[in-house]
Amino acid sequence: MASRERGDTRGALIRAAAGLLEERGMTAVTLRAVGERAGISRQAPYRHFADKEELLSVVAAGYFEQVGEKMAGAAGAADGSFERLDAMTAAYVGFALENPARTRLMFGPEVKGSAYPVAHEAARAVHERFVRAVADCQEAGLLPGEDPVELAALVYATAHGAVDLTLSGHTEKAKGLGDPLALTRRLLAYLGAR
Numbered sequence: 001m002a003s004r005e006r007g008d009t010r011g012a013l014i015r016a017a018a019g020l021l022e023e024r025g026m027t028a029v030t031l032r033a034v035g036e037r038a039g040i041s042r043q044a045p046y047r048h049f050a051d052k053e054e055l056l057s058v059v060a061a062g063y064f065e066q067v068g069e070k071m072a073g074a075a076g077a078a079d080g081s082f083e084r085l086d087a088m089t090a091a092y093v094g095f096a097l098e099n100p101a102r103t104r105l106m107f108g109p110e111v112k113g114s115a116y117p118v119a120h121e122a123a124r125a126v127h128e129r130f131v132r133a134v135a136d137c138q139e140a141g142l143l144p145g146e147d148p149v150e151l152a153a154l155v156y157a158t159a160h161g162a163v164d165l166t167l168s169g170h171t172e173k174a175k176g177l178g179d180p181l182a183l184t185r186r187l188l189a190y191l192g193a194r
Helices: 006-024 031-038 044-048 052-076 081-098 100-107 117-139 148-167 180-193
Strands: none
Touching (some): 006 044, 006 052, 006 100, 031 044, 031 052, 052 081, 052 100, 052 117, 081 100, 081 117, 081 148, 081 180, 100 148, 117 148, 148 180
């Protein structure tokens, strides 16, 4: 087996963990399986990560960074504060629906309870960007002038909850549950009309 640079090995382990997660789910991700998938020794993962929790936190941080980049890119292509907020919401919903395994890891107990700060810091950066978009809408008079953190939580919880229901197979048009983005847009329109 050819020797690898430390960064290359770490990257290979992260990619292997992500591949296992997306193909076979959370239970398939073990340090041993990740090492085997990356084509390195079984002990190599332990030289880069203290445990599975740290590895999953790093993987989740990468996913938060991806969704943050998508949200920022979508906002950058939009004109007006309300349009930027809508574009960011659409980017999040699209990412979450297209990547259910990633979404479950990002918001699941493996990351929420993790002692490793990397995923929490990446999630905080996405949250702060979203709160800023809500605050911009408030400053423009397009959304109610309440606390932007609370209002952002309402919009984000609606989007995330609708996505989670959709991913769990609970889409019922009779209950108003269908397209998560349409549901979130209805909330934004309602708030904007106040």
